[in-house]
Amino acid sequence: MKTIVRPYGDTTGDGMTQVSFTLPIPHDKLAEGAALQLAAKMGLEPAMLVHAKQIGDGFTFFVVYGSVRHLVELDKVQVVQRDFDLLSAKEVNTIVKQRLRRKLSVVGACIGTDAHTVGIDAILNLKGIAGEKGLEYYRELKVLNMGAQVTVPELVAAARSEKADAVLVSQVVTQRDAHLHNTREMSAAFREAFPAGKRPLLIVGGPRFDEMMTQELGVDRIFGRGTTPREVASYLVHRVAREGR
Template identity: 75%
Template sequence: MTRHVRPYGDTTGDGMVQMSFTLPVPAGPKADGAARQLANRMGVDPAMVVHSKPIGDDFTFFVVYGSVQHIVDLDDVRVVEREYPLLSPAEVNTTLKKLLRRKLVVVGACIGSDAHTVGIDAILNIKGFAGEKGLEYYRELKVVNLGAQVSVPELVRRARAEKADAVLVSQVVTQRDAHLLNIREMAAAFREAMGERRPLLIAGGPRFDPLMAGELGVDRVFGRGTTPGEVAGYLVHAVQTRKTAPPVKAARVTSAKTKENT
């Protein structure tokens, strides 16, 4: 694989890119000039406004095309790569049955004011997503879908009542970073209520960066395009990891009085 890459437009490495944005400026020559200037300051030079369209009286939408000089070093790119195999539903069921000898309990919800259930339903509902059946289809999974606008305290309460092994939270609304605030609040609430005995915490949504799992206090973050099979595979992987992890030994405490006696 080539290490250093640039965008491709007409010829390899010509750096041509296309981007779109909206400016709070009435449509016209001055608006087009503002769009070109913005693109220039973003490193697009020369920049061509190939499309502009008024959006109401005071806003204009632009499509700009041009060349950038930037080069990407692929060795510096950091992403979360899937470290577990994708399994068929039959393989997931067989593995979980051997590991747990019971059904794995998954509780899912959209928390806070988020009312968009498309994401959580795509993963949990039997109809699934992208040609894959949802987690309800898996015989060895018990799925509890709480729906939308679930408060964090209610989510914790239901997870404890259901003895959940995993909690899946979907967030689509991102205004003022609401999705990040909600996930941090949820993670903190589970830590306070259940400590080390908390279930696996999984967050998902189109605007999440999978690299943020540690920062948000959850075990896994899934971004846009995630399929039910990927989530099922992760659940199996996480359960296997917990089962095979060595027990944490209690630290030996030696008091000062004991030291004196010895």
């Protein structure tokens, strides 16, 4: 396997890269020159301006295309690899029934001021996403979807009432790192409310999370863009049923 690679555009290894950005200036020749200057400082050389359009009053959106000299060292890339088996719904139900001898309890919500429920609904609701049924489809899982704009105290209370094995939190709003602040507040509240070893699994998901930040945010798992209900269900079985957490 190759350990060093370069971006590919027209020919193998030519380093061609396309990027887009917005500058807070109206669209004119000066703006186009500014976009090319920025592209050069980013390492695109030579850079070509392939698209420029004013968006609103005093803002211009650009797409630039150019070659970079940077190399990607694959052996230094750090990612969170899936460390559990991807199971079918039947396998999940069977393992939960055999190992727990009760239903696995899951509570999900969007916390803080976040009102974007598409992500949490895709994982929890019966209809699911991308051809996969949500966790409500799994007969051995008991699911409570609290919806949007749930406060942390409300989430803690629901987890206690439902005797939750796992708490799933979706965060889409990321202005001023709101998703990070909310997650830290949530994890701190659960550690204060539950004794060691009795706390439910804390799982967060959203398009802007860094999956490497579990320890920093005080959660057990972070799922990013493209996560499916099957992945979440398989992880829950891996942690709760198989490990006896």
